[in-house]
Amino acid sequence: MNSLTLSEATLGVDIGTTGCRCVAYSDQAEVVTNAERLYPTSSPKPGWAEQDPDFVLAQVEECIRDAVQSVQMANYRVTLISFSAVNHGIIPLSRGEPLRPCIIWADNRSTSITEQWRLEGRQKEFYSRTCCPIHPMYLPGKLVWLAKEEPEAFQRAERFLSLKELLFYRWFGRFVIDASIASSTGLFNVHTFDWDEEILGLTGIKREQLSEVVSTTEVFEGIKREASERLGLSADVRVVIGAGDGVLSSLGAGALSSGEVTVMIGTSGAARITVSEPRLDSQGRTWCYYLAPGAWVVGGAINNAGLTLQWVREKWLNGVSFEEIEGLAAQISPGSEGLMLLPFLTGERSPNWDPSIRAALIGLDLAHGPGHFARAAMEGVAYRLKSVFEPIVELAGEVQSVRIGGGFVVSSTWVQIVADVLNTPLQILGEPQGSAFGAVVLAWLAIGKIKTLNECTSLSQINRVVYPNPQQAKFYGNQYSHYRQLYDRLYRGAGSFSTR
Template sequence: MNRITLPEATLGVDIGTTGCRCVAYSDEAEVVVMAECFYPTSSPKPGWAEQDSDLVLAQVEECIKVAIKSAEEAQYRVTLISFSAVNHGLIPLSEGKPLRPCIIWADNRSAPITEQWRLEGRQKEFYETTCCPIHPMYLPGKLVWLAKEEPEIFQRADRFLSLKELLFYRWFGRFVIDASIASSTGLFNVSKFDWDEEILRTTGIRREQLSEIVPTTDVFRGVNRDVSDRLGLSPDVRVIIGAGDGVLSSLGAGALDPGEVTVMIGTSGAARITVAKPTLDSQGRTWCYYLADGAWVVGGAINNAGLTLQWVREKWLNGASFEEVEMLSAQVTSGSEGLMLMPFLTGERSPNWEPSIRAALIGLDMAHGPGHFARAAMEGVAYRLKSVFEPIVEMAGVVHSVRIGGGFIASPTWVQIMADVLNSPLEILEEPQGSAFGAVVLAWLAVGRKKRPRCVHETISGKKRGLP
């Protein structure tokens, strides 16, 4: 069949913390093909977390290339590409080249700076302006740390941007940032829908060092010829800039109406609801990021979710497979016979924003074995998610559904633990690729294939339920 006559597919590209997932969907929202790649995170000093942006983007492009080729082999032509990307990364750039590794969301090196701002009573100022609490994951602290600790790099940098911004610069020759990623930087004034001049003065950077803010539905054409040839892109491909992975997870889950909560576990974990306008928590326990016109996402995130179980598998269970961990944990009774794991391996975000807190095992005795460690990790993560779920429920008022997704849904034991701890029925999502699918739905909205965000309800629903 001639390539031009092949049915069209939309590729959702989800650039995550530990890897990238590319999922091609037909217009009927059926998965055509999927490709994955992985990349490392380095921690050269305690509390640091950074990535080689060139390596990450090379892997992302290879993943896109594989997905496009696989789609053609499945007799589909990718004509739309839409991006989901992790938030809070910082790359100083000079003449288009990174000056150092990307400082990612999990990095806590700026904790002394953000703690000083807290002591100075600036929490209200930052939170009410940006809907982002003071915390090292946000860009203000990272930028001030860079100016103090790596002044040569700070002074040389003509741009400060994230991974997706760097990719779009290389593809289209423009410095642009979608409004969703911008709203999660801690530099964005939600009332003015623009960079905040006072916070920029605090960080010591200028407006022209940041990218142009564009709608999440902006459509780009004319991919750089070298990139297009290398990846096998169609000459008429349209690229939608997309949004942050968290808000697109909610869109992909179809949790857009009042009272619909999503709970997700990947490397980190989060609970979220969609609201019509920027919304603050009276106690500052949550954040609020932009999704699209008339849609913002309020959420709370924990640092150590799937990361905790991975740590237990590697350090305590001799590298046991996920299936082995599931079997071991299922053999242990609720409460792990008194063993508790407080999962603060990399500090914590919501609800108390404590980057310096650390993990603890409590109640360990001679009777405990591998299964106890596995189950204690699952229970510890579930109780941490409860601590962010409760503020979300308070803000939602009445909760009609709780939709869950992420890798943990493959564990019946973990799902049951979550249902018990949250004391709520759980809908297990039929579409497991939440953020990638959310990016695809956003692309359909951008080009007019769907007329409204809530159209996602027509293509997705929960397939199973977990009961407390």
């Protein structure tokens, strides 16, 4: 069949923490096909989290090639690609090649550095300039760690960049970073909309070692021939740089209006709301990243969401299937008969930003079995999610809706727990939704297919609504108070500050 007779498809590429997902959409926002490739994270030392950038990008390209082939089999052709990508990664580069593995968002090796900054009272300075609290997740601490602990790599580095930046360099020969990813680095001044010279000076790098900041709707043409051939793409394919996965998750969910909150549980978890300009929380509990002109996303995130259930599955439940875990948890009454898990396996992000605290299992009894561990993990994550949901609600004022996404939506037990703990109806979205679709919406805005981001809201369909059980919501309200008391006793004073 002649390629000119094929229908056009837009490919959303979501480069995540554990893998890459590519979803192709028709012009009517219908899913044509999808593909997925996974890649590992290594932890050579406690608190470290790294990935091999060459292997990750090879898997990303394999995923794209798989999707392109599937699209062709469905009598479509990919004419437009747009990217969603994970935030907070850093790769030192010399002569176009990585000098070491990528240090990803989950890495806590710079904790001693960032805690020293906290002791020096620099929280307000960092947060007010960048909308990013002091935390080892962000790039300033990682850069100073590299300078101190791996000075040879730091000094040899001509550039410091993320996975998506490296991909665009290899495809187009340019060092570019979208304004969304830039705004999540902790190096970007949201008021000047440029790299912050004072923070760069603190980290010991120069602005020429960072990429050029471009719009999230920037369109690239002229992909290198070897790349297009490797991927099975036409040489005239247009590529939109896109944004970070968190802000695109909100866009993909169609949650752009005042009072529309999104809640996500994947490997990590988050609650987010879209605002028209950068917004700070008086207690520093949230971050704020750029999406597009007139659209910023305020959020709070937790490190250990699906990761917690995965840990319970591997360490306590002999690797049983998630379907079996669902069944085990469903048999246990709310409260897990006194067992409570505070899921800080890799430290804390929002709301108190303390990377040093660790998980606790409270109330363990001889009567507890596999189902109790499974349900306690689900409940513990729900309590953590409420702690980041609360400041988002404060910023939102009146909540109009809560839309949920992520892998956890397949678990009816876990979804019901979250609805009861948050004590609010949860709108579960059908396709299209998620970060890959958010990237596609940005692409359509970039080429003029849509005029405003708000046009995507009509494409987000509510699959079903899960309502809180009044009796269980009251019970979990008391349990959450107990959780807060335990938190204060175990981790009292962790990281709090005021920007007033």
